[in-house]
Amino acid sequence: MRRSAFFSLNPTVAIPMNPFASRFCSALALLLLVSAPLRADESRTVRIDFNGEAQGVALAVNGASPGAMAKNSEWRKDKAEFWITATFPSRAESWSEGSITFTPSVTGRVVVILKGPYVRQQGAGARVVWVYFDDLRVTGARLVNPGFEEVQGNRPVGWYRPPPPTGATVTPETMADLDATQPAEGKFCARVWHNSNYSQAMDVTAGQPVTLVFRHRLYD
Numbered sequence: 001m002r003r004s005a006f007f008s009l010n011p012t013v014a015i016p017m018n019p020f021a022s023r024f025c026s027a028l029a030l031l032l033l034v035s036a037p038l039r040a041d042e043s044r045t046v047r048i049d050f051n052g053e054a055q056g057v058a059l060a061v062n063g064a065s066p067g068a069m070a071k072n073s074e075w076r077k078d079k080a081e082f083w084i085t086a087t088f089p090s091r092a093e094s095w096s097e098g099s100i101t102f103t104p105s106v107t108g109r110v111v112v113i114l115k116g117p118y119v120r121q122q123g124a125g126a127r128v129v130w131v132y133f134d135d136l137r138v139t140g141a142r143l144v145n146p147g148f149e150e151v152q153g154n155r156p157v158g159w160y161r162p163p164p165p166t167g168a169t170v171t172p173e174t175m176a177d178l179d180a181t182q183p184a185e186g187k188f189c190a191r192v193w194h195n196s197n198y199s200q201a202m203d204v205t206a207g208q209p210v211t212l213v214f215r216h217r218l219y220d
């Protein structure tokens with residue numbers, strides 16, 4: 001294949017550049033630097049993790065709603081095939097609907113974890129970014145109390161709230177909870193953030209796709 005006369009992949013070949021082009025490139029680099037914070041804001045998302053690790057259920061993403069980022073969880077390293085991390089762009093003005101479909105490799109249990117985005121806070125781990133979930137609908141599996149309407153002792157039936165992870169700054173005021181101020185349906189929705197979330201294990205079947213449709217909203 002003939003190489004282009006204007007471009008070389010060899011880094012030792014210097015490409016002469018006239019002063020105007022040099023100034024243009026410097027200005028462009030500065031513009032990109034300045035505009036970087038204006039790109040998609042990760043704090044304006046909600047997040048759902050799926051965990052099939054306990055029973056060796058590998059998970060493959062089939063698809064997700066527009067704007068979503070859904071893939072096997074690189075942060076789980078060699079266990080990544082058992083995990084999916086999915087983030088969905090969200091907003092505070094109104095409820096949005098998101099969806100994700102995945103296929104389990106074997107029959108077993110997969111934990112659905114409803115959480116907020118991971119937004120780093122200098123020296124203190126994740127920042128408290130509240131998000132709401134409500135009106136979950138599943139095909140290919142079953143969730144108990146998917147709209148958070150069944151409540152016992154101020155807790156949503158069927159949903160588990162894990163203890164705070166070691167070192168996380170979760171206080172009584174920053175525990176995940178039911179919220180009755182602005183549900184998407186019924187009387188209640190779930191309010192969570194990254195370090196305090198609601199989760200539930202659901203039974204899945206080998207090779208049968210599972211689709212989760214849900215509504216979500218930011219807190220501010």
Ligand SMILES: [Ca+2]
Nearest residue numbers: 147185186188
């Ligand atoms: Ca509800």
